[in-house]
Amino acid sequence: MTRHENREVLRGLLGPEGFELSCEECFEHLDRYVELELAGANADEAIPGMRAHLAGCPACHEDHASLRSFVRSDASEPR
Ligand SMILES: [Zn+2]
Numbered sequence: 071m072t073r074h075e076n077r078e079v080l081r082g083l084l085g086p087e088g089f090e091l092s093c094e095e096c097f098e099h100l101d102r103y104v105e106l107e108l109a110g111a112n113a114d115e116a117i118p119g120m121r122a123h124l125a126g127c128p129a130c131h132e133d134h135a136s137l138r139s140f141v142r143s144d145a146s147e148p149r
Contacts, residue, residue: 091119096130104137 093098099117106113114121124131 078110089119090126091117093123093127093130095129096120096123097133100133100137104134104141107138108141130137 099120103113103117103120106116124134
């Protein structure tokens with residue numbers, strides 16, 4: 071690994087803007103992210119990179135949207 075590449079990796083890890091999760095990580099944290107969101111917590115701070123990934127990945131964006139509406143309707147519907 072060259073010094074230049076090394077710096078790129080570091081910036082990816084440390085930069086709040088440039089950091090983005092992979093689809094796998096996104097999927098792993100999606101449940102918790104939605105829970106935090108619906109609880110009114112700062113989900114973006116709890117799981118950094120999530121929002122950036124959702125904004126840039128249509129597949130995960132859709133997963134997020136459907137999980138959100140699923141959790142919400144599940145919580146509001148009495149059984
Ligand atoms: Zn994705």
